[in-house]
Amino acid sequence: MNIKELIARNLQNKGIKYFTRPSFYFLLKILTAFWRPQKGRWPQKISLSFYLDLLHRAYRKKQPVVWTNVYTPPELIWALGGIPFMPEIFAAVAASLGLAPFFLKKAGEAWYSTDLCSFHRGALGMMHSRLVPPPDLVLATSQLCDGAVKFLEAASAFYQCPFYLLHIPYPVTSPAKAQTWLAEELTALARDLKPLLLVMPQTINKVANHSNQAREHLLAVNQLRQQIPSPYRGSEALSDVTMHLLALGTTYGTAFYRHLEDNLSERVKNKRPVLPQQKYRLLWLHFRPYYPNFLFDFLEKHHGAAVAFEEVNAVTWEKLSVDDFWFSLAAKILANPLWGPAERRVVQAVSLARLYQVHGVIHFAQGGCRQSNGSVFLLRETLRRHKIPFLNLEGDCIDERNFMAGQTMTRLESFLELLEG
């Protein structure tokens, strides 16, 4: 019996309680500390330690657990003294372990439609299975999608805990005013949460400094990725994005990106690309399928197509200010090109395509993601005007039942033939 089968079998019975004990994660954390990875695998060790530490602390309940949605800056919750927990990320982790079908079924049993985003359905299934650390409060931000707010609202009702919604101004009219308004909103939120969380200026300083250091390393990593051939595997980068979504503001985040920078520098210096034969360079839009599948092997190994960069790894924000933390955090939130008119995303895609000298762009169309899929028309038209080949690849990041292997392969092959021509 392999580990996946063991976990899946335990999910069905009383064995589930082991996964919700802090000691379980503490033990794994200790074991991880003894792991001496090969050169170049240190970021993976840091990432694993971070998640085990996060789960250990979340189950230990010494600090309040704050559920929030992806793209809420984690620095916000670290600075408030809470432990940020993004259930969508853990839905992806469950998918990578092959456990998503179990949780998706659970969500279906609770009457959540299969037309909803599978990131949220997976998270809802985990919630109904009680296999995630229960929140002390839920903090939703109205970016990027509706599903996140509704899902978190349902979570707050399920756990009977306070729910806070941070309205993120839609950056259409007067962006400067939007930033001031949001900064005031963040300040008010920090004040409101004071009785629940610990807001201490020294925490803010620490968080801002860690975040800024990690940002510098991430910028360096992104610059190294401009090298041809590519020094970093796109599939790994799309998994490691969770560190930038959740670990910024912590020592783990800084260490992870420092090691990654060292690793890529060494690869570039010694001319050791991740793929020996790199025929094409691609830009990837949106996330990837997280369940085990052939997609990246097919692209990288069979066709020598390297994903040179991903829009979700772009650094779009400025440094956080220690003196005016909330104002700079508001700027970071509003600088996200995935929030606001689709034109912002399109402009970024074109500029990344130029910067990373890609041969084509692939948009992975997550089944239930209206906000991303709705901008495909504009992406396609604009990229066509710039003579950049574009492929909209339909699939699902979490629900493998919506991944059509044969169809995907045919479409990818046609696209790569087009690049050849």
Add this chain to the structure above:
Amino acid sequence: MEKWEKRPWIDVTCSYIPVEIIHAAGFTPRRVVFPVEVKNKAFSPASLPVNFCSYVKACLHPNDAAGIVFTTCCDSMRRGYDLITTCKKPAFLLDLPRSLTSRTTDYYQEQLLHLANWLVEIGGKPVTRESLANSMTLYNNLKYQLNNHLQESNNIWEFVLEKQKLIQAFLTTSPEEVLKQLKVNFWAAGLKEKGASSLKKIPILLSGTTLPEVSILTNLMESNFNLVALDFCGEARFTPLADNFSFSANFFELLKDLTLTYLNKPPCPRMVFQERRAAYLANLLLSSKAKGVIYYSLKFCDHGLYEVPLWRRICQQQKTAFLHLETEYQSSISGQLGTRLQAFKEAIQGRFLT
């Protein structure tokens, strides 16, 4: 031709858009209730994903309006706005907060000021305290009369289609025209049909995201259901101003009152917090004495889909049968849905609660 008939149209896509401001700027606001066929070449069906809200697709339908106002009510609407701006049609996106606090009220009020300015940019009149007060009075009068009609016609099934027509007229015609119609046609029809009996029919509550279509109403009628309460976007969720409402002498205060009126109306599935919505639905169901709830949502509407577990919970608590129907906007009801309605009726009659 009456004066109001020369006013250009402005399309609105959400019931949280204060139509009074548009009217005060010299336009006639009109809710989008068009057929789904999108003939605009810029937006062939291939332009939008298959799994995309059909109501948004309908909002992109080309027409004679001088402009269109969207809200940030959902992801699909935001993308609809993105698409329509590419074909140079005047469009405005109103950033609608989801919650009701003093800060979000101020924020929305500022957004409404941006809307008023945009209306001037596309050829409207500047909105003043007087023009806004006049429009508010006109719409309030209309809402008040309409509410009276709807309440009087309650429990009279034959009235449902008439009610629907009236609500559609309220949403898509100039307020002056609807007031005229109310005085002439509707009262006459009402008096004539008031004697119709609704006995032996199964009382149900119909809820959903956009207006119910005539086909579903006809089908319900044929299945022997009696519609005792409605909960739809733009319908039954509007309330006239309070009796003691006083029109402030200051433009900004008046605008604030209007903002509060809209944000305080019975919440739609998109708004938080869920308790407020849950309490509203539970009261509506309790007061209607319905034996069943039919929840009618559009395909790929996330807000609508997240409402299903909530409705199920309420129906379970009140021991009421529940049916969820999902269709495309303005598509006629299929035989399959007809069969489901029939099965639902039998379940209620047989006291098998879902």
